[in-house]
Amino acid sequence: MREWLRCPLRESLLSEGWAAPPNWDHRPVLWIGNAVHAAMAAFLVGADPDVGHEVLTDSMGLQWRQPPVHTAWTLEGATRKARAAYEAILETKYGSIAVYDVVAVERRLKYGTPDLVYRVDDGTEPGPLRVVDWKVRKRAPREMRAWDHDWQLWHYVWEVTQEWVRPAAAEVCVVILEPRVQVVIHEVTVTAERLAAWEAQAAHWWSLREAMNGAPAANWAACSLPYYDCEFKAHCHESASLDAFYVKESDDAV
């Protein structure tokens, strides 16, 4: 939905699997992110750090089946970085969450799949919930506060309150890889009023999406965002054909 709000046409192209040719300096960062997600999921269900390490190593090896080209990354270097990222998360509060406080790990809800939902022990029963999103970035994000109104995050919180009928808030756990691995936990304050306001706006956008009925509109206002140009500009504005200038994710053997 976040991509649809930016541009329905872009969301449609992405969901069909279209992407710009791989940026091999960036692709290993995505693979590290996937490996860290998998390692944390494995750790959280049994609180065994070694299991997470095994899953992380396997994940990096599997993703490296198509080795990146023209890049300084090596499998060994990227795996070392992924391991350091995983260990840095374990040193935060997430490394000591009791198994019985883990409510859901990458569990598919009706629409979304939050990385982690856990119970906060604040002395009340059954206690409020926290939704956690892991983010792995090569460099520190320019603006942490942008997560405060991240659509996807609010959607997760809303779904969690529907599923468990308990108040929930959100945390973004950002792992920064360079120049050294560090973890920043950003808490997003969620009040009942703000969540109700989000739900009211969401209802409008959901009905508009349904009304489009499979004919996604292009939103030219979203083609050139600061720091984040849409990769389909050549297709939309210079007639570059998808087959010749883009790849389908399935061709990329990630």
Ligand code: SF4
């Ligand atoms: S280039 Fe612009 S119109 Fe085309 S998909 Fe991207 S955001 Fe949408």
